[in-house]
Amino acid sequence: MNDTPAQITLDQWDERYDQLRSAGLVEPSYGGPLRRHLADGDTRLAHLRYDNSPAALRLWNFLLTEEDRLRDARAAGAKIVGAMKDLGTVAVMACSMDNVVAFYPDGAWWIPCMMELGAGLLNIADSLGFDESFCPVRAMLGAFVTGEHFPRPDLLTCSVGATCDDFSAIAQRIEAMGEKIVWWEAPHRRRPDRGETPVELPGGFVAPQCQVDFVRGELQRVADALADLTGAKLDSHMLAAGIEAANRVRAVLRELRQLAYTAEPCPMGALEMLIAEMLAIHFCSDRTESIAVLDGLLDEVKRRVDAGLGVARPGAARIFWINPVADLRVMNLLEECGGRICGTEYLFPHAIDKIPTDIEPMEALARMALADPMIGPSAGRAARICDDISKFGAQAAVISRISGASHCAMEGTVIADRIRKNLGVPVLEIETPPLSDSMRPTLKTRLEALVEIVKRQKG
Amino acid sequence: MKSVLYTCPFVPAEWIAACGLDPMRMTPERAGEGMPAGVCPFAAAFIHAASTTNACAIIVTTVCDQMSRSAEIIEARCETPVFLMNVPATWRTEEAAKLYRDELARLGRFLEDLGGAKPTPEQLIETMLHYDSLRAKRRADDETARPKGLPLILAGGPLRSTDIEIFDLIEQAGGTVVLDATAGGEMTLPAPFDRARLASDPAGELADAYFARIPHAMRRPDNQLHEYLNRELTARGARGVIYRRYQWCDTWHGEAGRLKDSLPAPVLDLVAGDDESDRAHVLTRIQAFVEMLK
Structure with a gap:
């Protein structure tokens, strides 16, 4: 059995899967060959390149069976909570309760990519007035209409206020279609004024205590809604246990990121690391299993680092990536162009930070929610990005603009200027739609140029 | 000052x-x-x-x-x-x-x-009363100053000074704006102050008149906006709604489709960009809308 790390195609995975099975591969219940997901319509899989490890296979299978998992949970009597515009807060609360499963409806934004527009979700969004001037998360609207990509939630929550206008408008349309939504307010984070009590938030931002108190009150409303749904109160002990479990996910992820983004050669590909990071937000509807999946990935990365093995050529340009891409294939493209990921900011670094455990649990969650870099000034987000670029030793940054997203137009410039001014590293801004094939030559040229600049600087 | x-x-x-x-x-x-x-x-x-x-x-x-x-x-x-x-x-x-x-x-x-x-x-009460009277006068003036034409509501995002021309375009097309429901128009004026509460809690009354009463597309849920437009459509005898929004303004754009579906009158959805040459196109669309309603 060859355990040399490699990035392989779906066709190659067929053979690899047979080899692993013959060698005694043990899989969880959702395991199986990756190819079977093609039959579900995830045709983009045929165009991606994957890590060849059993750990990566498990990660992909875990991701691609979330809908089955939710429907099984519903059949088993669990309550299903759709936590919209929630980057790791409501999911922690919901998963602290018995017989409740939380998921992230926003994740539907990758369906047009995965199904190569075959699901028609964007067309449905178009027909409801949400055209391509909106972020691809409008696919979520189509998913609610068809009811084919996740079960109808028993409770829908949505964070509004200092959040994307796209999302707020889309969620409002969903409510108008008859889905009741518990709206909770995330205020624009600001620095304390004179005389206000400052609170340091996870990740280092500072906010006035009155804002933390406000968010805490909003989260208590969400907790009350969960209690109404389940008939059981979410008490401090339950929430503390939920936070501890969430912190376990985050701790594994931090260690994984540290190794995967700093070791030379790069031990794990950009695509798998992107998927792994996403687990921090909502645990892909199974917190316990997400820990097991991440543990498996971490073990594999440790093994490779110890053996000096990797998936990228040594000396690949070290790139810090900002914002998630709508087309997963672009992460492969970066590596094909001679780059590798050395640090990321996929909009939710606060969902990877440890949730404080030395204070009252709801207070801790409120501080964590307020630490979202997206709800404060772009300069604050840019400062944290600069710190991380330095920490991970990245040599350049890519800002991946999300087409139509209300926040991208202004913040991209702020972030790029800050990186250039503070660190002097090159910055490339790109924008990718859910299917970027037609733009691939242009994207390739631009990424290659960035890699070339980095290599010239090194020289 | x-x-x-x-x-x-x-x-x-x-x-x-x-x-x-x-x-x-x-x-x-x-x-x-x-x-x-x-x-x-x-x-x-x-x-x-x-x-x-x-x-x-x-x-x-x-x-x-x-x-x-x-x-x-x-x-x-x-x-x-x-x-x-x-x-x-x-x-x-x-x-x-x-x-x-x-x-x-x-x-x-x-x-x-x-x-x-x-x-x-x-001082606060005195200032509030002054502004309240100015707004009452503005509402009354709007009521009496309307020229005759097909009654229409102009709704949508805020207008720039250069966009105010749209009122002329609507009149040229044979329409009359009976309600400015843009963000900045009559719709977003605060409610008249409650005189009794004004005396006892002016700051509270000020906050409520603005925060609790202004319909806006950004509010969640947004039913105030829809209730307001439905109510005023009937009250003012409007025959249609010209909905003007900016390209890249998701807040007001997001309401366009739903308003088309829910309002009991036709809605013309106009997207405003930064191109001066839009003017002729906008006028043509408004003319066609007014003709259709007539």
């Missing part, structure tokens, strides 16, 4: 005036070039105008993502102090209303730092 610049309808002019400063509500001109793709033309226009203002301070609110972010762009471009006021999107909870009241108090402290003075209750 020092001027304080703002544009958002959730900023109470009488609060600034009661603090001894001059509230200057701006309707910005078209911005021209210089902003990245994807920036809402109104936000771009506001940034451009605010960055060159002579006012002693600028108030920006969080009614939309791009306006929130424009605060730090303006701060980076000029020396004028900028106050970013949090206007909650949610409005049905006491906590949201309290947040708005607290923000007014915070704004008051900001204005004091600029040389303003904390108003006494009597």
Whole structure:
């Protein structure tokens, strides 16, 4: 059995899967060959390149069976909570309760990519007035209409206020279609004024205590809604246990990121690391299993680092990536162009930070929610990005603009200027739609140029 | 007197005036070039105008993502102090209303730092009554000044000074705007003050008249906006709605489809960009809309 790390195609995975099975591969219940997901319509899989490890296979299978998992949970009597515009807060609360499963409806934004527009979700969004001037998360609207990509939630929550206008408008349309939504307010984070009590938030931002108190009150409303749904109160002990479990996910992820983004050669590909990071937000509807999946990935990365093995050529340009891409294939493209990921900011670094455990649990969650870099000034987000670029030793940054997203137009410039001014590293801004094939030559040229600049600087 | 610049309808002019400063509500001109793709033309226009203002301070609110972010762009471009006021999107909870009241108090402290003075209750009441009477007069004038034509509601996002021409275009096409329901028009005026409460709790009445009563597309849920337009459509005998929104303004764009589905009158959805040549196209569309309704 060859355990040399490699990035392989779906066709190659067929053979690899047979080899692993013959060698005694043990899989969880959702395991199986990756190819079977093609039959579900995830045709983009045929165009991606994957890590060849059993750990990566498990990660992909875990991701691609979330809908089955939710429907099984519903059949088993669990309550299903759709936590919209929630980057790791409501999911922690919901998963602290018995017989409740939380998921992230926003994740539907990758369906047009995965199904190569075959699901028609964007067309449905178009027909409801949400055209391509909106972020691809409008696919979520189509998913609610068809009811084919996740079960109808028993409770829908949505964070509004200092959040994307796209999302707020889309969620409002969903409510108008008859889905009741518990709206909770995330205020624009600001620095304390004179005389206000400052609170340091996870990740280092500072906010006035009155804002933390406000968010805490909003989260208590969400907790009350969960209690109404389940008939059981979410008490401090339950929430503390939920936070501890969430912190376990985050701790594994931090260690994984540290190794995967700093070791030379790069031990794990950009695509798998992107998927792994996403687990921090909502645990892909199974917190316990997400820990097991991440543990498996971490073990594999440790093994490779110890053996000096990797998936990228040594000396690949070290790139810090900002914002998630709508087309997963672009992460492969970066590596094909001679780059590798050395640090990321996929909009939710606060969902990877440890949730404080030395204070009252709801207070801790409120501080964590307020630490979202997206709800404060772009300069604050840019400062944290600069710190991380330095920490991970990245040599350049890519800002991946999300087409139509209300926040991208202004913040991209702020972030790029800050990186250039503070660190002097090159910055490339790109924008990718859910299917970027037609733009691939242009994207390739631009990424290659960035890699070339980095290599010239090194020289 | 020092001027304080703002544009958002959730900023109470009488609060600034009661603090001894001059509230200057701006309707910005078209911005021209210089902003990245994807920036809402109104936000771009506001940034451009605010960055060159002579006012002693600028108030920006969080009614939309791009306006929130424009605060730090303006701060980076000029020396004028900028106050970013949090206007909650949610409005049905006491906590949201309290947040708005607290923000007014915070704004008051900001204005004091600029040389303003904390108003006494009597000063605040007097100022509120003055502004209330000005708004009542404006409503009455709007009522009597209407020319005859096909009655229409103009709704949607805020207008720049260069966009006010749309009223002329509608008249040229044979229509009459019987309600300005743009963000900045009659729809976003605060409610008339409750005189009884004004005497006992002027600050509370001020906050409620603005926060609890102004319908806006950013509010969650947004039923105030839909109820208002449905009610006024009937009350004013309007035959249709011209819905004008900017390219890249998700807040008002998001309402367009639903308004088409839910309002009991035809809706013309006009997308405003930055192209001067749009004018002829807009006029043609309004003419066709009016002809269809006639």
